[in-house]
Amino acid sequence: MSFLTVISAIFGWIYTICWSLSFYPQPVLNYRRGTTSGTTVDFPFINTLGFIAYFVSNCALFYSPVIRAQYAARHHGLPPAVQFNDVVFAGHALILCIIIVSQYLPGLWGFAPALGRRPSRFILGVALGCVTGVLGVIFLVAGAQDTSSAPPGSDPAATGWAWLDAVYAISYVKLIITVIKYTPQILTNYRNKSTQGWSIVQILLDFSGGVLSIAQLGIDSYLQGDWSGVTGNPVKFALGNVSMFYDVIFILQHYxxxxxAESKARETDRLLERGESGGRLSYD
Structure with a gap:
C-alpha cells in the first residue's frame, strides 16, 4: 500500500468524522434552548431529501455490480471514486437529518412554540421538481433497455441510456439541493441580524470536512492516473466546493x-418572547 493510498484513507475517514459530527451541534443546541427559534425548517427538510439521494447513489456506485460495470465502460475501465466511508457518512447523515426535522413537529420534543414549522412553497417546489426529474430519467432508462439496435460489439452502457444514468440523476438531486439549501438560513440570519440559534460549530466542522473531501478525491484520481475520478463523480467534487462557499458566508455572518455576544443574548430573548424565528421565508 502506497503512502498516498494511506493518506487518502486517512483523509476519507477524517472528513467522514468531521461531516458526521457536524450534524450534532444543531439538534443539541435546539434541545438545550428548548426551541428551534432562529432556524428554519426549510434547511433540514430539503437536506433530508438530499441525503436520501446521496445515500442511494453511493450505495449503487459502491455495491451494485451492474452500476460499477456500466461506470467502468464509460471511464476507461476504472471503478467509481466512491469509498465505504462515503456510504457510512451518507447513512449517518440521513438519520441525523430526520431527527432534526422531528424537532420542528409540534409537541414531539416539548419545545417552546416557534414559527416556521412548515417548509416554504419554494422548498416544496424544489423537492417536487427533483423527484419528478428522477422519475423521468428512470422512465427513459427503462424504455431504452432494448439493446437489439446497438452496434455489434458495442457496450450499451457506453453508447446509450443505462441504469448508471438513473444513479447520476439521483446523485444530482443532492447537488441541486446543496446549491440552494443554505439560502433560507442565510436570509434568516440576515433578517434577524443575528446567528443566534444557528450553530457555528456545525459550520466549522462542515468546512473542514469539505477541504478533506476534495483532497481525497484529488489523491484518488492522481493514483488512478486519470482525472475521470473527478469528472465521473462530479457530485462529490461539487459538494465540497459548494458547501465551503456557503460555510464562508456563515462564518462571516457569525464572526x-x-x-x-450581548446583542446575541438580547436576540435570544426577543426570539423566545415574540416567537420571531427564522421560519418560513416569503417565497410564497
Missing part, C-alpha cells in the same frame, strides 16, 4: 457581521 464579522453579527459578532456581538
Amino acid at each position: 464579522v457581521l453579527y459578532p456581538d
Whole structure:
C-alpha cells in the first residue's frame, strides 16, 4: 500500500468524522434552548431529501455490480471514486437529518412554540421538481433497455441510456439541493441580524470536512492516473466546493457581521418572547 493510498484513507475517514459530527451541534443546541427559534425548517427538510439521494447513489456506485460495470465502460475501465466511508457518512447523515426535522413537529420534543414549522412553497417546489426529474430519467432508462439496435460489439452502457444514468440523476438531486439549501438560513440570519440559534460549530466542522473531501478525491484520481475520478463523480467534487462557499458566508455572518455576544443574548430573548424565528421565508 502506497503512502498516498494511506493518506487518502486517512483523509476519507477524517472528513467522514468531521461531516458526521457536524450534524450534532444543531439538534443539541435546539434541545438545550428548548426551541428551534432562529432556524428554519426549510434547511433540514430539503437536506433530508438530499441525503436520501446521496445515500442511494453511493450505495449503487459502491455495491451494485451492474452500476460499477456500466461506470467502468464509460471511464476507461476504472471503478467509481466512491469509498465505504462515503456510504457510512451518507447513512449517518440521513438519520441525523430526520431527527432534526422531528424537532420542528409540534409537541414531539416539548419545545417552546416557534414559527416556521412548515417548509416554504419554494422548498416544496424544489423537492417536487427533483423527484419528478428522477422519475423521468428512470422512465427513459427503462424504455431504452432494448439493446437489439446497438452496434455489434458495442457496450450499451457506453453508447446509450443505462441504469448508471438513473444513479447520476439521483446523485444530482443532492447537488441541486446543496446549491440552494443554505439560502433560507442565510436570509434568516440576515433578517434577524443575528446567528443566534444557528450553530457555528456545525459550520466549522462542515468546512473542514469539505477541504478533506476534495483532497481525497484529488489523491484518488492522481493514483488512478486519470482525472475521470473527478469528472465521473462530479457530485462529490461539487459538494465540497459548494458547501465551503456557503460555510464562508456563515462564518462571516457569525464572526464579522453579527459578532456581538450581548446583542446575541438580547436576540435570544426577543426570539423566545415574540416567537420571531427564522421560519418560513416569503417565497410564497
